[in-house]
Each structure stands twice: as structure tokens, then as C-alpha cells.
Amino acid sequence: MRLPLTNPPKHICILRLSALGDVCNLVPAVRAIQQHWPETKITWITGKAEHSLLLGLSGVEFVVYDKKTGLKGMRAIWSQLKHSRFDVLLHMQQALRGSLLSLGLKADLRLGYDKGRAKDWQWLFTDQQLAPRAQDHVLESFMDFPRALGVPLPEPLNPAELCWEIPIPEAAKQEAARHCDFSGLGLAGASSYWVLSPCSTQRARNFRSWTIEGYAELIDQFYEKYQQPCILTGGPTEQELAYAAGIMARVKSPVLDLVGKTSVKGLLAVIQNAQFVVAPDSGPVHIANAVGVPVIGIFATTNPRRAGPYLWRDYVVDCYPKALQQFMNKTSDEVKWGQRVRFEEAMAVVSTADVLQQIERLQADQKIRIEVMQ
Template sequence: MKPSLPAQPNHIAILRLSALGDICNLVPTVRALQRQWPQARITWIIGKAEHSLLAGMTGVEFVVYDKSTGLAGMRALWRELSDTRFDVLLHMQQAIRASVLSLGLKAGVRIGYDKARAKDFQHWFTQVQLAPRQSPHVLESFMDFARRLGVEDDRLEWQLPVPPQAYEEARRISAEKPYLVINPCSNPRLRNFRNWSAEGYASVIEHVWVQHGLVSVLTGGGSAGEKAMGARIEALCQPESVINGIGATSLKGLLALIEGARAAIAPDTGPAHMANALGTPTLGLYATTNPQRAAPYLWRDFAVNAYPEAVRTYLHKDISEVSWGQRVRHQDAMNLIKADTVIAKLDALLAHTEYRNASTRSSSVKGMSDES
């Protein structure tokens, strides 16, 4: 017999370790839970890097799990929470490692994805599943957990905390010029293939410099691949049109830099969703993943979508014949995105948001100022 869901939970656990983009997409669910039950404790079990992004978030107790610590880290976390019993555990990480981690947590009821959406046999580790949903965006899948608990007010709210020193980082890098943020690389992973070309980015940088008077600030981590990409882009651009900030910011500094940008451009990677969470106009570049599922949620209409063409070209199928989460793992897929298409989309995005200002971006910007 399945356990019943609590009508008014006193202590809610969220298990979602990674990744940065998914963490940003999950925050509105947390805010919805807080609105529904403002007195409830919320404990979020989260990855190390992801915690550095959200540290200081109001109303949430974070328990950090560093996946590099393996089983020893799991045991340490279990000991830390050995005296804690949650009313409900929202198991939101579809990975066997997270499911094993969940076994050492005490909870009255465990909610997970419905069988169609569950991966790595996650439904074996939960007692209650989400109601099935056809073709949801990642953000909507997360919000379904709140809805399953009975939350009706599912409006989107982020309020990401950004400390004053992060704004200092942003000012130092941007030199306080009007700028566009370009995060050219996704996380370096095996057979990732989400990155667009240096030549394509250079064309966009030239266009926004000449036509819009915007400097392009390159952002990203400090990996060798990201730094090499930044160097290639720089070499193709006029020196005054680009600032290379790759590897030069903390995650909080990156948030501040994105918040101050006129717009942000990125492939399928965390900073695209960080920009979305901040209300910054965001142009996502998609060919290997489906933007209807994974594009910056508030700016899906402006995403460059070469995914259907990639499915036809490299999987030899129509988009209607592949699963909702199907990826096109081909190194040439992103080359289907043409610079002229990106420039046209960017011009449309800038025109659409021409009269916006800091007070009308979103509640997330006000929330950041309140929490800084």
C-alpha cells in the first residue's frame, strides 16, 4: 500500500545534485513550495558547484554532496542526516548514484518521475510518481513535483542571491561598457557536441559591435577547451569589440555579469538558464538537443532551432519519430546553425526588449537586490 502524501508537510527534502542549468530550472518549484507552506523547512541535497551558485538562497537549508567523494561521501551525508526524518522526499535526480544516495535518507513518502519520464530505473526507488505528461520542458517537469503535492500557485519566481562582491567582479570585467554576454561552450563532456563554431560567434560579435554598439563579453570556466575557444574567437575579432572573461569569474560573478548584460547567447549549457532566471534576454543555440524541452524557458520563442534538421540529417528520422529527450550526438550537428540565422534572431530579440529596464525585467532582479 502506497503511503499518503502529507496535506501540510513540515519538512521537505529535495534531492537534485546537478547540473547548473537544471538547478536554475528547479528554483521556481522551491519558491512555489515556499509560497504554499511558508513555515515548512526545505532541505536541498545539492552538488558542490551547484551550491556555490545558489548559496544564500532564502528559506532553504543546503546539504552539499560532492560526487567525487563517492561512497565515502554518501556515508558521511547519511550520518549527517541520520537523526532527520523528512515528511516527503522529492527525488528529482534521474541517476543511479542519486537513487543509491536516497536509500540512506529517512522519509515518510518518496516522490519521483512517472515511468515514462524516469531514467536509470528511478521509479524503483520511489513510492509515488508524478502524473504523466506529454513533452514537457525541464522546468515544467520540476514544477510537476510541487503540483503533485497539491501546489496550485505555480507562477515563476527565482530571486537568485548575488552578493556585492559579485557585482564588483562584473564591473571589473565589463569595464562598465554596454555589453552582450556570450558563453560559447557547454560543459566539456564525452560526446557532448553542443558547441557552435568560433567563426560563427565572431560574426555575431562583429554585427553587434557595428550595428548595436555592444561589446561582447566571453564567459565560461577555466578548462583548456574553453580557453582555447576564447582565444580562437578573439583572434577573429576586432580587439575593441570583445572582452575575454573566460575563467575570470566565480559563479556569483557570472550571475552579476549576466544580470547587467543587454542579452546573453549560449548553447545548451548552464549560463543560458542562469540568464533566463535573471530575466536577461537570452538567445539559445540548439541542434543536438530539443529546445522545446531544454531552451531558456522564458525565451523559447527566440531560440535558434536546428534540432529538426539535425535529426533528419544525422538520425535519418523525422522529429516525430524520436523520443522527447533524444540527443543528436554528432560532431557536425551544430554546424547546421548559420550565422545569419543567429544574427536575425538576435536582432529580433534586441528589438523585442528595446524598452525594457532594470525595474521591469522580472521579480528575480528585485529579489536579488533585496537579498544582496
């Protein structure tokens, strides 16, 4: 089987296990395939938390892999899919774990990244690769898969044509309504809020979360000027709970702390009702992007041109060039695409003024947009 396909495939398998932000960026590629080939069956192998976010995505059969189960979990998936043979396997997981999992799947064609974008020797596990592309956003790299199959997509992409439609069940909306109660903060009747998700997933030498002091100062300065309360969100990890406690100990303005208290779908509903979201390079910036909520991404150790919230990249707090210069004595043109600044102190180059400036710019632009629509 060669690409592009001349006939619609009967069954496509998508292999992308993690993470929350990445699977959000992948959904438009799924929707593009569905729109072009509505009869094609799609099976998506993904991670446990990621499935919690995507649950109910129309037209997709999910197979869940819990990375904690290791080889045992892989064997369970191979057994589950032993009678399935896919026309195409879209190998979108740039990690050895995903490649090992792919070995037990039956497919006529295995499509992966080109050598320039592949990691962990992924090209050894595929029989066809994407055409090379330099300096792409993560979402654009995912869209290259349906493009390679023969799905007609504009180049560059038209943001207005991107589709997510991640379902939010009624139970999640009710959960969000229960949590978003400001009466205990002396703000009975308050319904307008903004969301701050302060942490990014903690990984070895991967520092993406801004400072506790910076977040607390941002909350107080914004409330002093606009009288709009903040909701803190995040998961139940030790790092996220510590961040929330540190912020709550420092702020003087009313804050609703929901860190570790919502389900993934509940978080989605909380974000959907927010005026805007502030977060570092993490899942919530892409979740907000997926549900059409304005988002201010705080970036210094990763390049927002590659990993920023796709529809809101113009409002990113982009201190990546500053961090490169200060900690690596390099410019963006002197490092490879995707280079991280792996210094724990690097996020401190972001100032509260940097973030407030982008929030106020966003609000001004949104006001103009609403007035024009009226």
C-alpha cells in the first residue's frame, strides 16, 4: 500500500498515548479524517488520563493503555486487538514505549514521523514516513498524518476550519457548578472568573512551571484592578498541591482552590466557563484552546512557536528567547527546533508585568471583537 491512498481506508488505528495537551492537539487531525472519510472506522490507543479527557469523542473507539502496567498492559492490548487488522497504523507516539506497543498490532501500512522529527528510532518501527517539515507546531505535525493519507488540507492550515468538539457530559457540568461556588469567599452570586493552572507535569530536567511568588502577585494585582476572582486548578500530585498551598498562603485576594478536587471532565467544564485561562506549557493551555476559551501561556523553557496554544499563540508570554540568551548564550536561530532550556531558574525570567500586559492586551482585543460583532 502506497500513499496517498486512492480509496478510503476501512479501519485506521491511531497510536498516541500521551499527554493531555498532545491529544488535544491531535483531535483536529481525527476530525479531518472523519470529515473526508466518514465511513472509515477509527480506533485510538491512548493513555488512561488522556482517555478520561477524550471519553465520548464521536466516531472513535478507544483502547486504553496504562503505562504503569508496562509489558503486561501491552500484551493485554495485543490480545484485545488480535482479531483486528488495520489498513493504516498512524504511529504518532514519539517514544520507545509506543514503538514497542506497535509491534503487536497488525497493519498493512505503518506511517510514522520522518527522521528529522522522530525520536527513539521510531522510523525503524514504520514502513513509511511523513515528508520532512522544519519548525512545525505540534498540531501541524499531527495534521501531516491525514495529509499524507490523502486528506486535502490547506497549507498553511486555516485555524477557522479546525474542529475539536470534545464532549462535556452533563455530570461534568454539574460537577463544575458545584465547585465554582464563591459564597464561602464572601462573593455570593459571583459567576465570572478566570482560571490559573500553575503547574506543568514534573519531569527530569524539564522546568516549565512559573514561580509561586509570581502567581500570587499576579492574582492580587489582577483582582485589585478588575475585582474578578481566580480559580486554581490542577491535579492531585505532590507538586501541584504544594504549589496551590504556597499560592494560597501568599494571596490577599479571594481565590477558589480546586487543585486535586475535580475530575478531568470536570476540569474541562470549569475551563469552558472561564473568562480566560493562564498556565505554563501544560495540558490546560491546550484544553482551553480546544474549547475556544482565551488562554495566556507562560513560556520560557520551551518554544511557544512549537508548543504554544495554537489559536492563541499571539497572546503567549514569550520569554523563550530571553531564557535562551541568559542561560545558554544562544539565540533561537542557533539552537535546534524544540530545544528546551533545562535550567531550574529559567522560568524566573518571566515577570508579573509580562503576564499582566498580555492579559490586558487579550481583554482589549476581545472587547473590540465583541463590539464589531454587535
